[in-house]
Amino acid sequence: MHLDHAPDDHDLGPAAASAGALRPDGSRRALRIGLGGPVGSGKTATVAALCRALRDRFLLAVVTNDIYTREDAEFLRREAVLPPERISAVETGACPHTAIRDDISANLEAVEELEDRLGPLDLVLVESGGDNLTATFSRGLVDAQVFVIDVSSGDDIPRKGGPGITTADLLVVNKTDLAPYVGADLDTMAADAARQRGPLPVVFTSLTGDDGVRPVAEWVLGRLAAWHPAPAAPR
Structure with missing residues (x-):
């Protein structure tokens, strides 16, 4: 049986502490972030860089x-971005x-099996296979989604729009x-992306640098802070 899932909502502020965020034992389940984008845009490299940046501070797992x-x-x-038992694969x-x-269903089973087997996790990254600009994640699978494009595909890609570009919680160029x-x-x-996305954030990355994933990692950290809010100060 699958766990209850978070509502279809872009806002993961404190109100996200809903029944959909809880496991059957009452503990908070992992935040699930999906990464999609065209073939060759750098999704797997972004996942790898995020794991390296966050693995010493959080309990992570990945589904590809x-x-x-x-x-x-x-x-x-x-x-070796994570111990091998923390990486699961789905053949679609x-x-x-x-x-x-x-x-x-296959992705839900993979995510939930990781949490059941490994114990409580902070974050599960779900990487899509390479797809086109229409690729989006079900909100029954992930709590937030990142869409990755790259400059080598042409600087007109943000202008072309599509649900992946216009609705993802974070666009990565x-x-x-x-x-x-x-x-x-x-x-x-940058200007075309802003016109397509309105207030939704856009970051530019180059993973050839030592700290190239920092803009994405900082965004993920913000989501984690909202998902696992600090305990209230004693009165």
Whole structure:
């Protein structure tokens, strides 16, 4: 039986302490963040960098999605970003968005099996297989979603929109170090993304630097702080 899940809501403030955030024993379940985006945009590299940045402070696990292989999970294990038992793989057997939006049962089972086997976790990252600009996660699977694009696909990608770009809780424009080599204008990308997304945040990253994932990690830390609020001060 699957756990109850958080409501479909972009706001993960203190009000997120709802029944959907609790496990059957009354403990808070892990925050679930989905990462989607086109093939080659840097989703797996972002997951790896987040694990390295947060693993000493939080209890993490990862679920990856590939159509016919477990390649992304195997990459994360080779890179030793987490102990291997904290990385699980789902073979979707169909378009990636099917397993993150339409029939989420395999991913739910993977997430819940990790929590049952490992004990309480703070954060589970769910990485989609590479998909197009329509890819979005079901709010029955994740509590917040990140959409990753990269400059090498063209600086017109934010302008093209699509649910992944316009509705994700965080848009990541990755591989900014390649902009001079592919003729991408980062200011144009930033302006187009702002027009498409309104108040929703956008960050630019280059994972070739030692601290390149920091903008994404800081956003995740904010979500974690809201999901696991500090205890009230004694009166």
